[in-house]
Amino acid sequence: xxTPLAEVVAxxxxxxxxxxxxxxxxxxxxxxxxxxxxxxRAADDDRxxxxxIAAEFRCDRHTVAVWxxxxxxxxLAGLLDAxxxxxxxxxxxxxxx
Numbered sequence: 700x701x702t703p704l705a706e707v708v709a710x711x712x713x714x715x716x717x718x719x720x721x722x723x724x725x726x727x728x729x730x731x732x733x734x735x736x737x738x739x740r741a742a743d744d745d746r747x748x749x750x751x752i753a754a755e756f757r758c759d760r761h762t763v764a765v766w767x768x769x770x771x772x773x774x775l776a777g778l779l780d781a782x783x784x785x786x787x788x789x790x791x792x793x794x795x796x
Contacts, residue, residue, distance in 0.1 A: 705749045706767050708741040715739070717775060734778040737763060738770050 710718070718735045721727045727735075733756070740752050741763070747755075749763040756763070769777035 710742045734766050
């Protein structure tokens with residue numbers, strides 16, 4: 700069975716600079732860093748497949764496909780965590796002694 704072609708990720712210079720800036724920032728959540736690294740690798744000139752990227756990042760090829768697709772659909776906003784369903788967390792007020 701032939702392997703389907705991965706979606707092409709083409710980055711402009713400003714998009715690449717923004718992703719690399721997020722990588723360097725110490726306050727960026729690690730999940731977002733992983734996704735930025737993944738997109739930067741997907742946009743490399745050798746046009747790696749999802750399977751190649753998954754092997755390099757030690758993740759599932761479906762994970763690569765999901766983030767590649769979300770970035771193509773929504774840009775940088777697609778790499779952010781989506782709001783979770785359910786009731787928001789509530790914490791009791793701090794007791795002062």
